[in-house]
Amino acid sequence: MGLYVWRRLLALVPVLVGISIIAFALGVLAPGDPAEIALNRSGLYTPTPEQIAQVRSELGLDRPLVVQYGHWFQNLLRGDLGTSYTNGRPVAGELLRRLPLTLQLAGSAFMLTCFSGLFFGTLAVVFHREWPDRLINLMVNLLLSFPGFWLALLLILVLAENRSLLPTSGTGTLAHFVMPTLTLSAATSAIAIRLTRASLLQEMGKPYMLAARAKGLHRFRLVATNALPNALPPVMALLGNYLGGILGGSVVIESIFALPGIGSYAIEAIFTRDYPALQGYVLITGTFYVLVMLLVDLLSVMLNPRVRLGGASSHG
Amino acid sequence: MTASSHFHTKEPIQPVMTPEAATDAHGEAATDPPHLTLDALAVDFHLATGPVRAVNGASLTFHHGTIHGIVGESGCGKSVLGLSLLGLLPPYAAVTGRIHYRGQNLLQCRERDFRRLRGRSIGLIPQSPQDSLNPVVPLGRQLLDALWHHALPRSEKQSLLCRLLNQLGFSSPASLMQAYAFQLSGGMQQRVLAAMGVAADPAWILADEPTKGLDQISKEQTVQLLKTVTAQSRRGLIVITHDLPMAAALCDQVSVMYAGEMLETGPHTLTTPCHPYTRGLLASLPEKGFQPMAGKPPALGTRFTGCAFSSRCPAAMARCQTQKPPESRPKDAPRQKVRCFLYA
Amino acid sequence: MDKQPSLPPADLVLPLLLLGGIALASLAAPLLAPYDPNQIHMAARLQGPSATHWLGTDTLGRDLFSRTLYGGRLSLMLALAATFLSMLLGLVLGSLAGYFNGWPDQLITTLTNIFQGLPGTSFMVAIAGIMGPGFHSLLLGLVITSWAGFTRIVRAEVMHLKEEPFIEGIRCLGASHAHILFRHILPHLLGNTVVLFTTRAGRTVQAIAALSFLGLGLQPPAPDWSVMISDARMYYRSSPHLILVPGVCIFVLLLSINLMGDALRNLADRRSQEVWKE
Amino acid sequence: SPAAPAAANEPAGTPAAESTAPAVAEANTPVDPDAEIVLAGRRNLAPGERDAYYCSSILFVWEPLVSQDSNASPIPGLAEDWEMSEDGHQWTFHLRQGVTFHDGTPFDADAVLANFERMGGEVKTSSFYPLHVDTHYPNLQEVLKVDDHTVQLVFSQPAPTQLYNMVNFGSAMYSPHNFSEDGYFNGLAQGTGPFRLVENVLDEYLVLERNEDYYGEKAVANTIRIRVIPDVDTRFAAMKAEEIMGVLDLSAITPALAEELVKDERFGLSSTKSTMIRFLIPNGTTFPFDDVRMRQAASLIIDRETFVNELHHGFGTPTTNILNYSTPFYHDIPVAYDPEKAKALAAEVLGDQRMPITFYVNGGEPLQKTEAELLSVWFSEIGLDATIQVMEWTAVREEMKAGTHHLARAQQGLSNSEAATIFRRFMLPDGDQNVGYRLGYDNPRVNELMAAVDGELNLDRRHAIYQEIQEISAEEQPIIPLFNDVTLLVFNKKLANYDAQVYGLDLPAIGWAE
Amino acid sequence: MLEARALSKGYATGLWRSSVTPVFSDVSLHLVPGKTLGLVGPSGCGKSTLARVLLRLIPPDQGSLWFDGREITHLSGKSLLFFRRRVQFLSQHPHTFFNPAYTMKHSLLEALRLLGDGSPAATFNQLTAEASLAPLLEQMQLRPALLSRYPHQLSGGELQRLALCRALLPQPRVLILDEATSMLDVSVQSQILHLLKDLQVQRQLAYLFISHDHEVVRWMSDEVMSMSSTGSASLVALV
Numbered sequence A: 001m002g003l004y005v006w007r008r009l010l011a012l013v014p015v016l017v018g019i020s021i022i023a024f025a026l027g028v029l030a031p032g033d034p035a036e037i038a039l040n041r042s043g044l045y046t047p048t049p050e051q052i053a054q055v056r057s058e059l060g061l062d063r064p065l066v067v068q069y070g071h072w073f074q075n076l077l078r079g080d081l082g083t084s085y086t087n088g089r090p091v092a093g094e095l096l097r098r099l100p101l102t103l104q105l106a107g108s109a110f111m112l113t114c115f116s117g118l119f120f121g122t123l124a125v126v127f128h129r130e131w132p133d134r135l136i137n138l139m140v141n142l143l144l145s146f147p148g149f150w151l152a153l154l155l156i157l158v159l160a161e162n163r164s165l166l167p168t169s170g171t172g173t174l175a176h177f178v179m180p181t182l183t184l185s186a187a188t189s190a191i192a193i194r195l196t197r198a199s200l201l202q203e204m205g206k207p208y209m210l211a212a213r214a215k216g217l218h219r220f221r222l223v224a225t226n227a228l229p230n231a232l233p234p235v236m237a238l239l240g241n242y243l244g245g246i247l248g249g250s251v252v253i254e255s256i257f258a259l260p261g262i263g264s265y266a267i268e269a270i271f272t273r274d275y276p277a278l279q280g281y282v283l284i285t286g287t288f289y290v291l292v293m294l295l296v297d298l299l300s301v302m303l304n305p306r307v308r309l310g311g312a313s314s315h316g
Numbered sequence B: 001m002t003a004s005s006h007f008h009t010k011e012p013i014q015p016v017m018t019p020e021a022a023t024d025a026h027g028e029a030a031t032d033p034p035h036l037t038l039d040a041l042a043v044d045f046h047l048a049t050g051p052v053r054a055v056n057g058a059s060l061t062f063h064h065g066t067i068h069g070i071v072g073e074s075g076c077g078k079s080v081l082g083l084s085l086l087g088l089l090p091p092y093a094a095v096t097g098r099i100h101y102r103g104q105n106l107l108q109c110r111e112r113d114f115r116r117l118r119g120r121s122i123g124l125i126p127q128s129p130q131d132s133l134n135p136v137v138p139l140g141r142q143l144l145d146a147l148w149h150h151a152l153p154r155s156e157k158q159s160l161l162c163r164l165l166n167q168l169g170f171s172s173p174a175s176l177m178q179a180y181a182f183q184l185s186g187g188m189q190q191r192v193l194a195a196m197g198v199a200a201d202p203a204w205i206l207a208d209e210p211t212k213g214l215d216q217i218s219k220e221q222t223v224q225l226l227k228t229v230t231a232q233s234r235r236g237l238i239v240i241t242h243d244l245p246m247a248a249a250l251c252d253q254v255s256v257m258y259a260g261e262m263l264e265t266g267p268h269t270l271t272t273p274c275h276p277y278t279r280g281l282l283a284s285l286p287e288k289g290f291q292p293m294a295g296k297p298p299a300l301g302t303r304f305t306g307c308a309f310s311s312r313c314p315a316a317m318a319r320c321q322t323q324k325p326p327e328s329r330p331k332d333a334p335r336q337k338v339r340c341f342l343y344a
Numbered sequence C: 001m002d003k004q005p006s007l008p009p010a011d012l013v014l015p016l017l018l019l020g021g022i023a024l025a026s027l028a029a030p031l032l033a034p035y036d037p038n039q040i041h042m043a044a045r046l047q048g049p050s051a052t053h054w055l056g057t058d059t060l061g062r063d064l065f066s067r068t069l070y071g072g073r074l075s076l077m078l079a080l081a082a083t084f085l086s087m088l089l090g091l092v093l094g095s096l097a098g099y100f101n102g103w104p105d106q107l108i109t110t111l112t113n114i115f116q117g118l119p120g121t122s123f124m125v126a127i128a129g130i131m132g133p134g135f136h137s138l139l140l141g142l143v144i145t146s147w148a149g150f151t152r153i154v155r156a157e158v159m160h161l162k163e164e165p166f167i168e169g170i171r172c173l174g175a176s177h178a179h180i181l182f183r184h185i186l187p188h189l190l191g192n193t194v195v196l197f198t199t200r201a202g203r204t205v206q207a208i209a210a211l212s213f214l215g216l217g218l219q220p221p222a223p224d225w226s227v228m229i230s231d232a233r234m235y236y237r238s239s240p241h242l243i244l245v246p247g248v249c250i251f252v253l254l255l256s257i258n259l260m261g262d263a264l265r266n267l268a269d270r271r272s273q274e275v276w277k278e
Numbered sequence D: 001s002p003a004a005p006a007a008a009n010e011p012a013g014t015p016a017a018e019s020t021a022p023a024v025a026e027a028n029t030p031v032d033p034d035a036e037i038v039l040a041g042r043r044n045l046a047p048g049e050r051d052a053y054y055c056s057s058i059l060f061v062w063e064p065l066v067s068q069d070s071n072a073s074p075i076p077g078l079a080e081d082w083e084m085s086e087d088g089h090q091w092t093f094h095l096r097q098g099v100t101f102h103d104g105t106p107f108d109a110d111a112v113l114a115n116f117e118r119m120g121g122e123v124k125t126s127s128f129y130p131l132h133v134d135t136h137y138p139n140l141q142e143v144l145k146v147d148d149h150t151v152q153l154v155f156s157q158p159a160p161t162q163l164y165n166m167v168n169f170g171s172a173m174y175s176p177h178n179f180s181e182d183g184y185f186n187g188l189a190q191g192t193g194p195f196r197l198v199e200n201v202l203d204e205y206l207v208l209e210r211n212e213d214y215y216g217e218k219a220v221a222n223t224i225r226i227r228v229i230p231d232v233d234t235r236f237a238a239m240k241a242e243e244i245m246g247v248l249d250l251s252a253i254t255p256a257l258a259e260e261l262v263k264d265e266r267f268g269l270s271s272t273k274s275t276m277i278r279f280l281i282p283n284g285t286t287f288p289f290d291d292v293r294m295r296q297a298a299s300l301i302i303d304r305e306t307f308v309n310e311l312h313h314g315f316g317t318p319t320t321n322i323l324n325y326s327t328p329f330y331h332d333i334p335v336a337y338d339p340e341k342a343k344a345l346a347a348e349v350l351g352d353q354r355m356p357i358t359f360y361v362n363g364g365e366p367l368q369k370t371e372a373e374l375l376s377v378w379f380s381e382i383g384l385d386a387t388i389q390v391m392e393w394t395a396v397r398e399e400m401k402a403g404t405h406h407l408a409r410a411q412q413g414l415s416n417s418e419a420a421t422i423f424r425r426f427m428l429p430d431g432d433q434n435v436g437y438r439l440g441y442d443n444p445r446v447n448e449l450m451a452a453v454d455g456e457l458n459l460d461r462r463h464a465i466y467q468e469i470q471e472i473s474a475e476e477q478p479i480i481p482l483f484n485d486v487t488l489l490v491f492n493k494k495l496a497n498y499d500a501q502v503y504g505l506d507l508p509a510i511g512w513a514e
Numbered sequence E: 001m002l003e004a005r006a007l008s009k010g011y012a013t014g015l016w017r018s019s020v021t022p023v024f025s026d027v028s029l030h031l032v033p034g035k036t037l038g039l040v041g042p043s044g045c046g047k048s049t050l051a052r053v054l055l056r057l058i059p060p061d062q063g064s065l066w067f068d069g070r071e072i073t074h075l076s077g078k079s080l081l082f083f084r085r086r087v088q089f090l091s092q093h094p095h096t097f098f099n100p101a102y103t104m105k106h107s108l109l110e111a112l113r114l115l116g117d118g119s120p121a122a123t124f125n126q127l128t129a130e131a132s133l134a135p136l137l138e139q140m141q142l143r144p145a146l147l148s149r150y151p152h153q154l155s156g157g158e159l160q161r162l163a164l165c166r167a168l169l170p171q172p173r174v175l176i177l178d179e180a181t182s183m184l185d186v187s188v189q190s191q192i193l194h195l196l197k198d199l200q201v202q203r204q205l206a207y208l209f210i211s212h213d214h215e216v217v218r219w220m221s222d223e224v225m226s227m228s229s230t231g232s233a234s235l236v237a238l239v
């Protein structure tokens, strides 16, 4: 296993390099001359060709792509993601400044998703075909059919605008996070519930569940301690996936709720073609994703004794 | 106290006393001994290809405190009968008749009542060991699960299990408890299941082929354990098996099943067989000549009017084809109950 | 199992009817629509439902009912095409990676890891920027951002199935890898895949809606529900029908897709429900 | 997050606390006149140290030498008085006395010199206007300190309109200790204005406090917090929930939402001219818009009345003039709408052919797409079949640079009220927008007139020249103007004196209503 | 025919696969056409593992495998598939040996269908294949109706017999029987064993017969090998 972990860590290298290549390519492929954009942030000033040429050579844009990438990558390793075209600040610093907020949001949404996914999923199976199951199913279908930003608008309308129960937007107190967390986790919670339920039901059909039932275990215990470990891998993959993607998923939510996280940074970057910022964003979400997935993989390997303990049949 | 310190203690285990066991232990006086009585039990599976009647009107009483063996043709409905006692048949199985237990008819139980029964009153040692162990839950947890309704501290449960496993021939129960099902050989899985069934210490244990795939020593250990459990705390034991010598040695009563019906029941079934089928069965033992019976059993879906065995019976008479033989007691073996016109 | 007491495909009827209705309405839109969906009539803008305009008119006085009829076409097509393509890719690559250890697995896993880490919305916008906006770049963007998810799920599932003892049984018969994959592993996946498909199709519709929300969805003036919604955002407080009509349509579409997924899984899971039922 | 705890530790000041406070106050208890006022805008009004200006002028933190009145004419700011030399080569400014920056540094000629020194060197970028001495002070040779309170600018060419260039952003003054080595800022902006900036959390909020030492009329409000809420709908909701008392800055609220909001009696609306003009960019370098008749046709077919009234709820003034109505040089030219003539003109160009054209709009601006849909219906009447492409603005600009567009939608704000800037950029062959947008506009008469402007010291004659150019622009439509925009603000009536201004809001005047 | 030379096998165990638990070492055996080698030994001594190694389902740690005079220890690809079709296996766990999603008929016919795999000459014909099932079922005392069921709808003995059917269908030359009759009643058991003997004579099959029932082993086998729990194996005479 120790070896396994090392191998997995080693396998991260090409992934990270791949992500960096894509991020880099984003800047290269995208229309627009970085030199010019850098010179003309407000769009009110036309730089002269000489100025552009000078900046191009300063930015190394006149060199072959490979060299550019190498240079860019070197800077990357030093934690230098370049400076934003739009406000001239170092991208790395800006991302770091905004990251905690997004992580906070992501973390709370993730926890909510985990909890509701596992809890309601299990509950639905425990009360299979009874009213809690039906109710949960209904809730899941409604949540899944409701576009995320609608939920955001609706929540704002009802809870904040008409009732003043919660602040509409911004940061500060825990209350500020309630609505963004809810919206961010709604759809995924629904999917997680669904998947947990389906996965559990599948397990419940396995012969060893018959044996477990023969022990007279309480329904809840039966589902939670006997079927859940088997049903977990797909759910975990989903949750990990979600956590990994959550940094990229908060784009619209952050802008609606006026949360200055990296999602709203990305949106600004998109609209202003601020490629260093976008590159930084892609890198950071990509890396985060990869790390999370590594964790999930290791976890599910730990949970699967056959893989962990070498019962796996090798293919000849 | 660690589990491994019990390695070589060979003292027989003291099964935990459930409230039920306690009353039983004190109580010959118990007004309602927890016998299990089957009354015209029938199980039908409604399949797309037609109905299958796996158990066909079996009536039988399992007496508490005794070991009752069920032997018979493979596929004659033994496991189905067992599962019907626990209410574990699939929902498309239609169970009719009655199962009396402690004054109630189990067939009218709801799932919840059944759940209370399972493990506490009737425990199961399932037939297919590989199928019956959860592949991703360590064996220790599964074993502990069997003890869930005992209010014992975890460590005590663990040491109890260790002793049990020890008795079944596992030299290091502690490491076994950490292992997973796939790491065990077939025989080991079989014994783990046996331990699981016994550990819960239910009033009744239903063991479905508990000794198959076991070598001689393990088989003896398992049999010994089952015996001890029934004898010491007066549990009831139902053993389904194909191992006739073992059944003969272990059981107080043996029933012979054939095509969903009980052909013969009694204490001497395997020593002084009455029914032709039982005799044929014994004759197929390797040491008794290894001669199979001719023919094959009838399809379970069809309703035959006569004796189920009549088509293969060497002593078949004309009415065997048309009439069901009544249950009768042969004169020379009055404690046997046989369904055959030979004794009618 | 003829006397199957579990849900008959009755629960499939409603979603099928709904989906069929939506598909039919979209297809027959030219026949059903009372007006040209793009015909502007500034004098009659922002009207509520009336006899002439059943569902009212939008900001430019276009007939909302006609636009709604046409509005399902693109989203639906896009969602189906994108989901289908990414699922196909996911099935092929995922089962290859899951079944064969070694370099195919490593390569595919690396690729999925790279692609799945890409932030969806931003990446789609970037692709639109590179390729120019439109149906094709949306399709490409959707596929690129979702194939990896499928692959990962399929791979995990295949790795799991591979360990089942019955696979060893089939190997004993001298079955080739192809046989095991196609005859034993893939059919097992199918139930899940169909469900995944529906879930994903729903999410794709949502992704399209989110892009439209950013003002970067399908190109005007083609009527599209998600675009209609994002256009209506300006007015929904004063003319709620503008957002309600396409909103309800999307909602019903998503709902029927989801119900469909549920029903299909019920079908696929018959066996497990047989056992676990009280 | 670095910002969140700061806000959370401040019990009275958190927006959450704020949201409940007014609700309580409703029960006719008099409002504490010093209670914090929370407003919101779309973007960072104080982008911070790395911005050439640190913050927008509408915060009244820094002040320029030359300010402007509501008609956009130059009025004294930190310079009390000025005169131009006969030949137009020298401008002398008499500085206001007794003014100190927020950090206590006195405002004097040295401070002005320091600011001018900073304007040299590299162009400093900003999200408002780039800062460089050459853009605001073309041909500036020297800045001389005459005495402690007099500064003289010496130009190599006559600079009769220099005053307009200096308005607002052109002559922003900061404490000389405020600058970092590279010419940006080393901390919060230290200006001389009626408000001092006391806290600035990027992307979240900033806090202004009344400058008690202000030399002029002091601000009414004690503290003003301005939050950043990017989404207009959320701003609306925050208004409704009384979390914020008003909105400010560009695109503070859309006309539709503003009208919706004022249906509720608690809220008021204030609007005035803005410096923004919204227009179409025809690609004058390719067919069909390289033909002036096609541009005229396109302009004539647009029913600007309907356009403004229906889509913008009447907030705006239709125009065909390239110049925004906020400048004193603006010449009012009647707006022509003549479909028949348009069709005739188009037919001359296109014959009986139809022409597919590509029309780019900015997806970030919610209404542009709807506008384009409406416009393309009209254009189809003159034989143009528009394909609308919605993209981000940067992408649109990129496309324009590549010349793939036939039409695009754009807007332009007038940073100072000097009309020549606009003419130069849009109508001279080497004007940056003319090139960048591919207007392809080159009119010898305009070139001639603009050359004459450079040396023209007489304001009346300048006026005449400007008028002629405006007439030419209306006639030839190098760009196709749609309407002059308004500054549109909404506020809670608990605030008094919430008046929109050409560029922003009269922040020092606002306060709690009695 | 199938020969093992000095095979050793161990499972990696312990948390994180750190240690290797040896199961058996230095086991050599030779399966001869028309002869049965019995294999006995205490539970958990490695009999099933040996079977799986012989079948090349898991690789041996040491030693070599030979089939018809060719080394097959490292065989792969097509030739491995052909080898597997010649050598069939009857698992100790018939319950888990069938794909739960398919009917028994499908699973059985698959064995035949697979025979055609890769050799264009052999074509699979559903009808003849089904027909060829019938006599075999008859001999196993099974009714054809069982074929339409799924594995979980069958009794243990029925499954075991169907597993045997599946193993016999490809006309193998070597049959490895792991507890082949553990779930059968004695009558059926003796019938099956008789059948196996007959088949052996007819087709010159080689059997490896793993069982705990010494009587049965003695009756079936020409030679008996005993494995000890320490993992060594030797030929013994059963008494």
Ligand SMILES: Nc1ncnc2c1ncn2[C@@H]1O[C@H](COP(=O)(O)OP(=O)(O)OP(=O)(O)O)[C@@H](O)[C@H]1O
Residues within 6 Å of the ligand: B045, B047, B052, B053, B054, B073, B074, B075, B076, B077, B078, B079, B080, B081, B090, B127, B300, E152, E153, E154, E155, E156, E157, E158, E183, E184, E185
């Ligand atoms: N779920 C089911 N659906 C349909 N038929 C079933 C089902 N389970 C068992 N049967 C059938 O019922 C009959 C009795 O099965 P059962 O498992 O009780 O046999 P058994 O006596 O235990 O045999 P064995 O000794 O081989 O295990 C068999 O013919 C079997 O095919």
Ligand SMILES: Nc1ncnc2c1ncn2[C@@H]1O[C@H](COP(=O)(O)OP(=O)(O)OP(=O)(O)O)[C@@H](O)[C@H]1O
Residues within 6 Å of the ligand: A310, A311, B182, B183, B184, B185, B186, B187, B188, B213, B215, E011, E012, E013, E023, E041, E042, E043, E044, E045, E046, E047, E048, E049, E050, E092
């Ligand atoms: N996948 C595995 N991983 C680790 N250990 C295993 C694995 N499979 C089997 N073992 C161990 O290898 C040993 C031999 O197992 P095997 O199944 O070959 O025994 P067996 O001789 O067939 O026993 P039985 O007669 O009980 O079936 C056992 O101790 C078992 O615990």
Ligand SMILES: [Mg+2]
Residues within 6 Å of the ligand: B078, B079, B080, B127, B208, E155, E156, E157
């Ligand atoms: Mg059975």
Ligand SMILES: [Mg+2]
Residues within 6 Å of the ligand: B185, B186, B187, E047, E048, E049, E092, E178
């Ligand atoms: Mg074994």
Ligand code: NI
Residues within 6 Å of the ligand: E001, E002, E003, E031, E032, E033, E068, E069
């Ligand atoms: Ni040989």
